[in-house]
Amino acid sequence: MLMSLALIFLCGILLGGLARKLHLPALLGMLLTGILLGPYVLNLLDPSILSVSADLRQIALIIILTRAGLNLNVADLKRVGRPAVLMCFLPAACEIAGMVLLAPRLLGLSLMEAALLGTVIAAVSPAVVVPKMLRLMDEGYGTAQSIPQLILAGASVDDVFVIVLFTSCTGLAAGGTVSPFDLVRIPTAIVLGLTGGLLCGALLGLLFRRVHMRDSLKVVIILSISFLLVTLEHQMTGYIGFSGLLAVMSLGVALQRVRGEAASRLSVKYSKLWVAAELLLFVLVGATVDIGYAAQSGPAAVVLIFGALLFRMAGVCLCLLGTPLTAKERLFCMLAYTPKATVQAAIGSIPLSMGLACGNTVLTVAVLAILITAPLGAFAIDLTYRRWLKKA
Numbered sequence: 119m120l121m122s123l124a125l126i127f128l129c130g131i132l133l134g135g136l137a138r139k140l141h142l143p144a145l146l147g148m149l150l151t152g153i154l155l156g157p158y159v160l161n162l163l164d165p166s167i168l169s170v171s172a173d174l175r176q177i178a179l180i181i182i183l184t185r186a187g188l189n190l191n192v193a194d195l196k197r198v199g200r201p202a203v204l205m206c207f208l209p210a211a212c213e214i215a216g217m218v219l220l221a222p223r224l225l226g227l228s229l230m231e232a233a234l235l236g237t238v239i240a241a242v243s244p245a246v247v248v249p250k251m252l253r254l255m256d257e258g259y260g261t262a263q264s265i266p267q268l269i270l271a272g273a274s275v276d277d278v279f280v281i282v283l284f285t286s287c288t289g290l291a292a293g294g295t296v297s298p299f300d301l302v303r304i305p306t307a308i309v310l311g312l313t314g315g316l317l318c319g320a321l322l323g324l325l326f327r328r329v330h331m332r333d334s335l336k337v338v339i340i341l342s343i344s345f346l347l348v349t350l351e352h353q354m355t356g357y358i359g360f361s362g363l364l365a366v367m368s369l370g371v372a373l374q375r376v377r378g379e380a381a382s383r384l385s386v387k388y389s390k391l392w393v394a395a396e397l398l399l400f401v402l403v404g405a406t407v408d409i410g411y412a413a414q415s416g417p418a419a420v421v422l423i424f425g426a427l428l429f430r431m432a433g434v435c436l437c438l439l440g441t442p443l444t445a446k447e448r449l450f451c452m453l454a455y456t457p458k459a460t461v462q463a464a465i466g467s468i469p470l471s472m473g474l475a476c477g478n479t480v481l482t483v484a485v486l487a488i489l490i491t492a493p494l495g496a497f498a499i500d501l502t503y504r505r506w507l508k509k510a
Contacts, residue, residue: 122164125155130397143496145246145400145459149489152404163405171402172464178392178399179245179460180344180366185388186248186270187319187370188381189255198264201437205272206308207279209433209455210240214283216429217422224418224425225483231476234291234469237284238480239426239487241461244363245399246492247273247454249392250499260450260507263443269454277461278307278361284465291474307351307359314350315365318343319372326377336380337387344369403463407485419483423490427456446506453502457495458487 133147155162167174217236221227227235251266251273260266282304322343326336344366351362374381431452438448466484470477 119164119167122155122162122167125162126151126167126401127394127397129155130401134397143493143500145396145496146493148397148400149404149407149492152401153407153409154404155401156405156407158408158410168402168405171405174398175402175460175463176348177345178395179363180341180348181388181391181395182248183244183274183363183367184340184344184370185385185392186244186252186274187315187367188374188385188388189252190270190367190371190374191264191267192371192375198268198441201441202268202271204437205268205434205455206275208437209272209430210242210276210280212433212436213240213426213430216426220422220425224422225479227476227479230287230291231474231479234284234287234474234476235480235483236426237280237287238462238466238469238484239423239458240283240430241277241280241458242273242455243457243459243461243492244273244277245396245460246457246496249396250454250496254503254507258510259503260447262508262510263447265443265447265451265507269451272455274364274367275308275361278311278359278364279304280461281465282307282359288469288472288474291469291476292472302357303359306357307361308364310359311351311361311364312368314347314360315368316372318347318365319369319374320376322369323373323376323380326373326380333380333383333387336384337391340369340373340384399460403459403488406463406467407489408481412482412485412489414482419479419486420490422483423487427491430456446502450499450502450506453495453498456491456498458484458491462488 130148130151133151134144135147137144137147137150154160157163157168214233214236217239218229218232221232221235222229247269251270254260254266285303322336322340347365347369348362351360351365354360370381373384434452434455435448438451441448443451462484466481467477469480474480
C-alpha cells in the first residue's frame with residue numbers, strides 16, 4: 119500500500135502540474151493519473167488501497183465540505199433567498215427529466231432504466247465545485263452578488279436529493295416497490311442533517327471557547343465528529359433519513375458563527391489538508407474508470423451527456439429568474455453547476471453489481487460523464503470567472 123500511495127501522490131503532482139502548464143485544470147492530470155495507474159491500464163495500485171478507495175474519497179469530501187462550511191457566509195445566503203432553495207433540487211430534477219426523454223431514443227433504454235441513469239448522472243460534484251467556489255470567495259469574485267455562496271449551498275444539498283432518488287429507482291428497477299413514505303427521506307435527511315450539524319458545531323464552539331487547545335487538535339476533533347455524522351447516515355436505513363455530508367458542512371457554518379476567529383484559523387488548516395486529500399480523491403476516482411466500457415459506448419452516450427447538461431443548465435436558469443444577476447453571471451452559474459465526479463464514481467457501478475440489464479450502460483455513461491464534465495466544468499469556471507463576475 120505504501121508504494122501505491124507514493125505513486126498516487128508523486129504521479130498525481132507531476133501530471134497535475136503538467137495540466138496546469140497546458141492551462142488545463144489540475145484535476146484532469148489527477149484523473150489521468152488514476153486511469154493510468156488503475157486496474158484497467160497499468161494495474162500498479164495495490165488491491166488493498168482500491169478496497170478502501172471509497173472510504174478515502176469520503177474523507178476527502180468531508181475535508182472540503184468542512185472547509186466550505188467554515189467559509190460560508192450565512193448572511194449572504196439569506197440575502198439570496200428563493201434561488202438558493204431552488205438550486206438544491208430543480209437543476210437535478212430537470213437533468214433527470216432530460217435523461218428520461220433522451221436515453222430511450224439514444225441508447226434504447228426503457229423509461230425506468232433511463233430514470234435510474236438520470237439519478238446516477240444528475241448529482242453535481244462538490245469535490246470539483248466547492249474548491250473553485252472557495253477560491254472565488256478568497257479572491258472576492260461574485261461575492262457581492264452571493265454567487266459562490268449560492269452554488270456552494272446548492273451543491274451540498276443537490277447530492278442528498280439525487281442519492282435518495284437513486285435508492286428509490288434501484289428498488290423499482292430490481293422489481294421491488296417504492297412506498298410513498300420513501301420520499302419522506304428527502305426532507306428528513308435535509309432537516310436532520312442541518313439540525314445535527316448545527317448542534318454539533320455550536321457545541322464544539324463552546325468547547326473551544328472554554329478549553330484551550332492547539333488548532334491541530336481541534337482539527338482532529340472536528341474530523342472525528344464528522345466521521346461519526348457520516349457513519350450515522352449509513353446507519354439510518356428506514357423512512358427517516360439523515361444527510362451526513364450536509365451535517366458536516368453545517369457543522370462548519372455553526373462553528374464559524376460561534377467562534378469566527380477560530381474558524382478562520384481552522385479553515386487555513388483544512389486548506390493544507392486538502393492538498394493531499396485532493397490528490398487522493400481524483401486519482402482514486404480515475405482508478406475506477408474502465409476505458410473498455412468507455413470505448414464501447416460510442417458517440418450516442420456523449421450526445422446524451424451533453425443533451426442532459428442542457429436540461430440542467432435550463433434548470434439553473436429557472437432558479438435565477440427574478441434575480442438581479444446579469445446575463446454573464448447567470449451563464450457562469452449554469453456552467454459552474456455542471457461538473458460530475460464523486461457521486462458518479464461512488465454509485466455508478468451499483469446497478470451492474472445488482473445484475474440489472476442496464477448496469478453496463480449506466481456505468482459507461484457515468485464514467486464518460488466524469489471524464490467529460492469534471493475537466494470541462496472546472497476549465498469553464500477558471501476561464502470565465504474573472505471576465506464575467508464582479509470583484510468586490
